Amino acid sequence: MNVAVRGTVAVYAAAAVAGLLFGPVFGVGALLLPVGAAVLPALGVTLWLRSREAWRAVAAVVAGLAGLLAALRADPSAVLAGVTESWRLTLQTTWPARPEPEVVVFVPLLVLAAAVFGVELLLRLRAPLVSLVPASGVVVLSQAYAAAGGLTAISAALAFAACGAVIVARSVPWAAIALGVVGAVALGAVSSGSAWSLRTGEVAPLATPRVASPLDELAARLANPDEPVFEFSSADSKPVDRWPIAVLDEFDGVNWTPGGELRRMGAGLPAEAGDAVSRSARVRLLESWGGPWLPSQARPAAVDGAEALVFPAGGTLLAENASSYTLTWWEPLIDPGTLMGKAIDPSAPGGFAGVGQVPARVVTLATDAVRGLRSSFQTALALEQHMRREYELVSAGDLPVGHGWPQLERFLLVDKRGTSEQFAAAYVAMARGLGIPARLVVGFDGSGDRSVVRNGDAIAWPEVAVADVGWVPLDPTGSARVSSASTGLAEVTEEAREQLPPVEELTPPQLPPASPVQDPSGEPRSWWWLLLLVVVPPVGWFAAVPLVAWARSWRRRRSGTVADAWAEVRARLRRHGVAVTSAMTVRDAASAARHIVDQPTAEAMSGLATAVDATMWSGARVDARAHAWAAARAVRAGLARRPVKDRLKALFRL
Numbered sequence: 001m002n003v004a005v006r007g008t009v010a011v012y013a014a015a016a017v018a019g020l021l022f023g024p025v026f027g028v029g030a031l032l033l034p035v036g037a038a039v040l041p042a043l044g045v046t047l048w049l050r051s052r053e054a055w056r057a058v059a060a061v062v063a064g065l066a067g068l069l070a071a072l073r074a075d076p077s078a079v080l081a082g083v084t085e086s087w088r089l090t091l092q093t094t095w096p097a098r099p100e101p102e103v104v105v106f107v108p109l110l111v112l113a114a115a116v117f118g119v120e121l122l123l124r125l126r127a128p129l130v131s132l133v134p135a136s137g138v139v140v141l142s143q144a145y146a147a148a149g150g151l152t153a154i155s156a157a158l159a160f161a162a163c164g165a166v167i168v169a170r171s172v173p174w175a176a177i178a179l180g181v182v183g184a185v186a187l188g189a190v191s192s193g194s195a196w197s198l199r200t201g202e203v204a205p206l207a208t209p210r211v212a213s214p215l216d217e218l219a220a221r222l223a224n225p226d227e228p229v230f231e232f233s234s235a236d237s238k239p240v241d242r243w244p245i246a247v248l249d250e251f252d253g254v255n256w257t258p259g260g261e262l263r264r265m266g267a268g269l270p271a272e273a274g275d276a277v278s279r280s281a282r283v284r285l286l287e288s289w290g291g292p293w294l295p296s297q298a299r300p301a302a303v304d305g306a307e308a309l310v311f312p313a314g315g316t317l318l319a320e321n322a323s324s325y326t327l328t329w330w331e332p333l334i335d336p337g338t339l340m341g342k343a344i345d346p347s348a349p350g351g352f353a354g355v356g357q358v359p360a361r362v363v364t365l366a367t368d369a370v371r372g373l374r375s376s377f378q379t380a381l382a383l384e385q386h387m388r389r390e391y392e393l394v395s396a397g398d399l400p401v402g403h404g405w406p407q408l409e410r411f412l413l414v415d416k417r418g419t420s421e422q423f424a425a426a427y428v429a430m431a432r433g434l435g436i437p438a439r440l441v442v443g444f445d446g447s448g449d450r451s452v453v454r455n456g457d458a459i460a461w462p463e464v465a466v467a468d469v470g471w472v473p474l475d476p477t478g479s480a481r482v483s484s485a486s487t488g489l490a491e492v493t494e495e496a497r498e499q500l501p502p503v504e505e506l507t508p509p510q511l512p513p514a515s516p517v518q519d520p521s522g523e524p525r526s527w528w529w530l531l532l533l534v535v536v537p538p539v540g541w542f543a544a545v546p547l548v549a550w551a552r553s554w555r556r557r558r559s560g561t562v563a564d565a566w567a568e569v570r571a572r573l574r575r576h577g578v579a580v581t582s583a584m585t586v587r588d589a590a591s592a593a594r595h596i597v598d599q600p601t602a603e604a605m606s607g608l609a610t611a612v613d614a615t616m617w618s619g620a621r622v623d624a625r626a627h628a629w630a631a632a633r634a635v636r637a638g639l640a641r642r643p644v645k646d647r648l649k650a651l652f653r654l
Contacts, residue, residue, distance in 0.1 A: 004123065005047060007167045011118040011131050012043045014163035018138035019111035021156055024146035025090060027267070030099035031107060037071030038064040038108035039115060046119055053123075057116050064112040074101035082106045091202035094266040094312055095146070114138050128167045132160075144198045203261045204309050206292070207320045214246045214293055214442040215256055218421050218458055219401045225456025229289050229444075233451055235280040241490035242461070242473060242480070243295040243453065244443035247314030253356020254404040256425065256440055260313045260349060268302040269312060271330040272470050280328040288455075292318040295444065295453075297329035298463070298471050304328075313349040314439070332469055332489055339469065340496045342377045344436055348465030351437020355429050359409050366430035371503055375435035380464045380474065381496065382503045383434070387427060387476035392417040395479075423476045424460035437465040441473070445480055546651055549575070557629075562615045565628035569608060569635050575650040576639055586612050596646075601638025607631040 019035045020028055042064035049056045065079065072078065082105030089103050097103055114134035122131035139160070142148075148156060221229075234240055248256035276299070283295055294308060294317040303310075305325035309318045319325075346352070369386040373379045391411075394400060400411065400418045403425040411422040418426075424440050431438035444457045459480065463471040472493055480490070552571065556564035566586060573580045578593045586609035590602055597605075608631035611624035640647065 004050060007122050007128060007131070008046055008050065008119050009043065010163040010166040011122055011135070012039055012046075012115045014132055014135040014160055015039070015111045015115035015118060015138065017156055017159045017163070018114065018135045018142060019107050021139060021142035021148055021152075022107050022145060023152070024148070025095050025097060025142075026099050026104055026107070027096045030096070030104065033071050034068060034099070034104055034108040035111050037067040038112045041067035042112055042116060046116070050123070057120055060116045060119075061112065064108075064116070068105070068108050068112070072101040072105065074105065078102050078105055079109070082109050088202060089264070091145070091199050092204040093264040094269055094310060096268070097266040099267075110138050110141070122167065129164060131167060132164055135160075135163075146197065204264045206262070206309070206318065211292055211318070213248070213256065214291075215248060215403060215421060215425075215440070215460060217291075218442060218460060219399050219419065221455040221458040222395070222399060222419065225454060227288050227455045228286050228452050229455060230283060230285045230295055231452045232281045232283045232295070232446065235282070238279070240281060240297075240446045242443055242459075243446045244298060244315065244441045245293040245295055245317075246442045247311065247316050247350075247439055247463075248442065249314070249350030249353045249439040251354050251356055251425075251429065251440075253354075256403060258311055258314065258316060259353055260311045262309050262311055262318070265300075265303050265308045265310045265317070268328075269300060269310075271301070272299060272332075275333040276330040277333055278328060279331050280326060282324065282326050284324040285322060292320055292322075294319055294322060294325070296327065297331075298441075298473075299330040299332075301328040301330055334469055334489070334492055337499070339466070339472070339492055340378065340499055342466045342469060344375050344377060344380070345465040345467040345470075346435075346437055348437045348471070350439050351465045352432055353439075355432050356405055358429065358433055359405065362409060362412055362430065363433055365412060366433050369430075369503075370434060373503075377464070377466050377472070377496075378500065379434065380431060380436050380438075381500050383427065383431060383436075384474045384476045385497075385500065385503070387423060388478040390416060391423065391476075393423065393477045393479055394419055420460040420477050420479070424462045427462040427474070427476045431462065431464060438462050439465075439471070545653070560625055560629065562611055562624055562628040565625070565632040566608065566612055568632050569605070572636060572639055572650075575653045576642070576646065577649075577653075585609070596642065597635075597638055598641065601635055604631045604634035604638060608635070 016035055016039050020031055022031060042060040045063040046056060046060045049059055068074075069076070069079065078101040081102045086103050086106040090097050090106070093103065114137065117134045118131040121133070122128055125131075139156075232240065232243075246258060248258055250257045250259045278301060285294075294306065296315050296317040298315045300310065300315050300317065303317065303325055306317075306319045306322040308322070308325070310316065315329075317327075366383070370379050370382045373382065394417050400407070400415070400422060403421055408422060408426045408429065411418045412426055428438040428440045439462070440460060441463055442458075442460045444453045445459050446453055446457065459477075461473055461475055461477075461480070463473050466472050469489075472489060474493070549571070553568060556568045569586075570580045570582070570589065573589060573593050576593075576596055578589070578596065580589045580592060584592070586605060590597075590605040590609070593605070594602070608628055611628035611631060614622045614624050615628075639650070642650075
């Protein structure tokens, strides 16, 4: 294959590899079609017009754009959006993002630009490796979106190194490919994801900047209890215990607000740690439904039928002008006995957000309610039982309103009666004071056989974070209905309540025995040292031998003398098993190598002998360097035609 053709293909391949490094953002499978549709037509046109400098780049870009538009079935406006907006929409979306044209198109456009520009650099400049600079820029951008690590980083580095080797090598680039091995292994070993990303500064904006809090609307809904607000049908015909619409975890002493970053819902959200089952339901909002908040679940997986925004950590969904949609969510599988013995999860996002200035008497009240027990799920249930026993739920008449500290202090210490609004807010504030991660949720009770949810079903409740389970809803009012047919977390929590002994008999759970110090991957460090001792020496051998040989060859080529050309041929023959000494002439070496070289290679060595004789023995000033190195390259090409097994032996022979 022609050197220019091979280099062109390598530049396009490097750009494609760089584009596929956006795999964590869209999924590699979703990128194959748009990247391939842009690269392959452009590559064909580039090879066809490689001698037409004036038209080559423009024709390749046009061919790539045409292939991309056909593959995505998009109009030119989508491509324009790719230049101006799709990169930002991707940053604002949960990953993996939906591979829609207006979102994904910036990746194949980057690949196409890097490939075409790189080929122009390759064919116009004398430094071939400069042609990889545009593709390297795409790699850097992909890592700013989502950093690769482990096997992905190693594979990408090896592929990139192979492309660079093809560009600079004139024959099969075994030695040059080996140059990327050490760097690739090192990259995979140290890559563990990036703590910083371009996503940090990009969140999805609300179409309506000011949105009323569902907690502020709770009392108004309860005052008009019979008005229907939405209806649902569960795909598996099982009841749905609750429908959260807003998770509020920030409290400044006056107002409760949602925390976290709002993003566009992508292709889906993965299940959290632990066993979980997928469920789905069709939701239809009625005319009385107001605001952008949507009935959701704590662990939403996907939303179809609405352009939804989501708080990923809380599961809250918002959408403008939504009327009906299908919601899929994850429901954890756990038995009551296991739940009772679980510890709390202090790392849960939002679990220890603000509580404002807590009154001293409330701190004493919370500590006395749980008899000084340290934080655990048992402690969370004990606090719930205390509120059920000592406080009264008001559901009709003159309903208390407010959830700031003045109202909560009056509720806890004076009136001891309130709606779910005061129960939930007071519970979360006291739980956080006891070291239990908690958050406030507003939504609707959907249990029972009903498919229509009304204003009277509106309720607020607290949730606590439990290790290996996630957020568990509690009910300090004691009023939530749990269907007998329910198999969800609400039913499991109800069974755990029945197993809870009186608070006087509660004892702190036993701490697990100390485990060996482990590295972040979860494996004991001793295994890593053993692995290094076993793997590093052979890997170092196989990497170092070709590297040393390449370095010596590079030094000879830079010198460029006839003597160095002869030294290069001697070294290559030795690596192929020919016993060549420095005292032998070129013709002696050709005779010794007769059993491994073909006729063209033998003729090349004869030409080298002529160059050596003319330079060293003729007595005249003869410049035979170009002739000698042309012969050396021909010998190298001839040895590269040997069987693969022989070439591999030569690659790693000292």
